[in-house]
Amino acid sequence: MQELQPLIDQIPLRFDNISRIVLLGIVQGVFLGLVILLRGGSKNKALKTFAWLLLLQSVVILDNHLCYTGLMKHVLHLNDSTEPLVLLLFPLIYLFLYQLLERKPLLVKKHWIHFVPALIYALTQIKYYLHPLSVKYNAYLGAYHANLKEAAVPTHITYEYHWVKDEFRWLVLASFLCYAFLSIRMILSRKRTTPLPSKKNLTNKYRFSRNVVFLMITALVLVFLVFLNHDDDAGDHYIGIFNTMVAFATSFVMLSESRFFENSWIADKYETLGHQQTKLSLSIVDKYIQEHSFFLSQDASLQKLAQSLQTTTNHVSKVINVEAGMNFNEYINSFRVNCAKERLLNPKFVHLTIEAIGNSVGFKSKTAFYSAFKKHTEQSPKQYVNQNKGL
Secondary structure, three states: OOOOHHHHHOOOOOOOHHHHHHHHHHHHHHHHHHHHHHHHHOOOHHHHHHHHHHHHHHHHHHHHHHHHHOHHHHHHHHOOOOHHHHHHHHHHHHHHHHHHHHOOOOOHHHHHHHHHHHHHHHHHOHHHHHOOHHHHHHHHHHHHOOOOOOOOOOOOOOOOOHHHHOOHHHHHHHHHHHHHHHHHHHHHHHHHHOOOOOOOOOOOHHHHHHHHHHHHHHHHHHHHHHHHHOOOOOOHHHHHHHHHHHHHHHHHHHHHHOHHHOHHHHOHHHOOOOHHHOOOOHHHHHHHHHHOOHHHOOOOOHHHHHHHOOOOHHHHHHHHHHHHOOOHHHHHHHHHHHHHHHHHHOHHHOOOOHHHHHHHOOOOOHHHHHHHHHHHHOOOHHHHHHHHOOO
């Protein structure tokens, strides 16, 4: 039998700007995934799923990078080994959005079906995984270096798995379409119950979810065009470049949301607070405000709240700024707007005008009410009523 190593050695290496951009995205994706796992994955299950999604995606793109550069020749036994992982990407995107929007945990008995296609595909390819290196060498050449000489393959080798492998790209597109549809449907179903964003300039989870779905659709179009214009895996580096763009866009969102850029991170005015006041927490403040309907008073102030909690205004301000991510007025207004949303749809308050409902929940003027309502809901009170009437 012909020696395989000389044939492998003839595979050329290719390092260019495309390979560098793709590698940059891989590194950034791994970095983000690890940061999320270490920083918030243990507390937030949705973020944990998102972290694993980033890491899985980075592994898939790494396979693409190795193939594009020719470095795959050093780990040829791994060629096409990440194909089942590709079929896990879109279910993970959907399950991440499910946890984020529905705030429900993933249950094996309920969500196992989403992992079945990837498992079935992996089982159909077991024979390929067990084939000698010459088969994988020829498969790699067919996708990237069709001009190079193929290796001799033992006569007993059969290729029953090819009928599935040949349809892999259409399985990917089908998975894309299915989970894009499910994600869009879920977001639309949750649109009317969008919670208040903490700040006008921040990206709440619903806006973030819509952006994720937009990226899914963009990726779907890109993948379709790549599959349409390139044979086998020859155009996968375009997907790798798109991955880099997504990785850095995600990094930008995370940095934009970081408390590092908020005044409360510096918090100079709080540094003189004594250690004896550290027992106050946002949950205690929330409980007091809700139980005593503190926000309904038009004269509600930071000073009165601090007196009621038997602490200092600086201490209460620090807790609200650091834990809620907003100042006192925004914080109180969030309670008022929530209450106004309920009363706007409650038949018991149908006799009141919109302005009167604003006054009833603590706003001193129509302008203040409309401004706060639109800031927290991105709608005017009238638009909110028209959209949710009849629910």
